[in-house]
Amino acid sequence: MRRSKLFLPTLKENPSEASINSHRLMLRAGMIRQSSSGIYTWLPLGYKVLRNIEKIIRFEQNIISQELLMPTIQDSEIWKKSGRFNDYGKEMLKFKDRHEHELLYGPTNEELITDIFSKNIMSYKSLPLCLYHIQWKFRDEIRPRFGVMRGREFLMKDAYSFDKNKDDAIECYNRMFLNYLRIFDKMELKAIPVAADTGPIGGDLSHEFIILAETGESDVFLDKNILNEKIPNIKYDDPISISKLVNKLTSYYTAADDKHDHDRYLKSVKEENRIKTRGIEVGHLFYFGDKYSRPLGANIANEKGVNIPVEMGSYGIGVSRLVGGIIDAHHDDKGICWPESVAPYIIGIINLRQNDVPCSQLSEKIYDSLKNNNIEVLYDDRDEGAGNKLAEMDLIGIPWQIRIGPRGIKNGYFELLNRKTSEIQEISINDTAKITNIILG
Ligand code: 5CA
Numbered sequence: 001m002r003r004s005k006l007f008l009p010t011l012k013e014n015p016s017e018a019s020i021n022s023h024r025l026m027l028r029a030g031m032i033r034q035s036s037s038g039i040y041t042w043l044p045l046g047y048k049v050l051r052n053i054e055k056i057i058r059f060e061q062n063i064i065s066q067e068l069l070m071p072t073i074q075d076s077e078i079w080k081k082s083g084r085f086n087d088y089g090k091e092m093l094k095f096k097d098r099h100e101h102e103l104l105y106g107p108t109n110e111e112l113i114t115d116i117f118s119k120n121i122m123s124y125k126s127l128p129l130c131l132y133h134i135q136w137k138f139r140d141e142i143r144p145r146f147g148v149m150r151g152r153e154f155l156m157k158d159a160y161s162f163d164k165n166k167d168d169a170i171e172c173y174n175r176m177f178l179n180y181l182r183i184f185d186k187m188e189l190k191a192i193p194v195a196a197d198t199g200p201i202g203g204d205l206s207h208e209f210i211i212l213a214e215t216g217e218s219d220v221f222l223d224k225n226i227l228n229e230k231i232p233n234i235k236y237d238d239p240i241s242i243s244k245l246v247n248k249l250t251s252y253y254t255a256a257d258d259k260h261d262h263d264r265y266l267k268s269v270k271e272e273n274r275i276k277t278r279g280i281e282v283g284h285l286f287y288f289g290d291k292y293s294r295p296l297g298a299n300i301a302n303e304k305g306v307n308i309p310v311e312m313g314s315y316g317i318g319v320s321r322l323v324g325g326i327i328d329a330h331h332d333d334k335g336i337c338w339p340e341s342v343a344p345y346i347i348g349i350i351n352l353r354q355n356d357v358p359c360s361q362l363s364e365k366i367y368d369s370l371k372n373n374n375i376e377v378l379y380d381d382r383d384e385g386a387g388n389k390l391a392e393m394d395l396i397g398i399p400w401q402i403r404i405g406p407r408g409i410k411n412g413y414f415e416l417l418n419r420k421t422s423e424i425q426e427i428s429i430n431d432t433a434k435i436t437n438i439i440l441g
Helices: 021-028 044-064 076-082 110-120 166-186 224-228 239-251 262-268 319-329 357-372 386-396 406-410 433-439
Strands: 032-036 039-042 073-075 093-096 102-105 129-138 153-163 191-195 205-212 218-223 254-256 274-289 299-301 307-309 311-318 347-351 377-380 400-404 413-418 424-428
Touching (some): 076 102, 205 254, 218 224, 311 319, 347 357, 357 377, 357 433
Parallel strands (some): 347 377
Antiparallel strands (some): 093 102, 218 254, 218 274, 400 413
16 A cells, blocks of 8 residues: 555644543544544554454454354343343333334344344254354443543454353353463463453453453552463363363452452462452453343253253453553554554555655665565555655554665665564675565464
């Protein structure tokens, strides 16, 4: 992509409405614009990151689950059956169609997926089944804040599992636990599983995945040894090893403020291992048995031919929140430092002297060769001052930068900079193929 053609309205000054780094940087880097409180337009650069996050989630979820797509608008009838139509309270946006029929904008999808299941699956023989979608939700939060972190309209990955008994349902819960560790790891996030309250979703087993950031909304207390745990190479069809891993990780003391037990914390974690920080909840697992299947009549015939309510769980990831979460974990005073797995472009070319023929020729040559190698590249071909171009490339956080200027060319080289480490390599103008080798590792 040529920068001269890209719709990228960056801001030089810090916007006054943003109080945390990720919100400030998303506005400054031209990724989002607010359309109304807690509701955002995703501009091209931000949308590319959002899609990359979705791609990682899809890749991992497709191993243990199947993707479908449910609508954003739901019928109130199924919510009346589950009892949540009134219980959900003011966070749910309700409205009527022209026939005075009550509808709502889905804040979550337990009822709808249970209804689909109940009309199509009758026997334990079709189980286990796990379905997910990535869809916009609306929750009329009292205090939308921190940009995409607590929005009213936000993108969620929500998965729903159906099993014939509790043991199988817990196996699925554990598979999802491992799947989440892998998803967040690919985004270069250290996500800590924390025992959680179940809130309006319900059930008696639940974990949040929290990334540590000073700007997080909740206090988190933990045993720092959990930070050294590595994700083992376990297969999804090995429930015993997965269960051991989950037991090991959940045996560390970790708690957000709502579940924190200070006496137990002091007793079970040595003083030097205690960490109190803040965190951002990026994922949430729930096991709730028959809470929805019973009222909505989602029954299956078991091995003995007896009809029983199907066992269920639900598993969310805050897709749009993750964009902010990743920025909070990966930035410096110049701007964002994207992990390559989610970066909007892998490499940026900065032509420091646009009107200089050798500079432009070399920039165009490298631009073409990177495109031919299917590497996502942004070429800053604008006739702008070098300082502005460098500052903007730092701000938008592309992992690699190529800097091409007249002085370097005269001496036979250009620079390749790693945005995160600031390490600069000089590369011969006759060896442009080296760039691909370095960035592809
Ligand atoms: N149905 C269940 C799981 S599928 C559910 O709705 N869980 S949740 O309420 O915990 O939401 C799932 C994830 O969505 C959360 O972990 C969080 O990362 C994200 N999320 C929740 N509310 C918001 C919000 N207002 N803005 C941005 N992301 C949010």
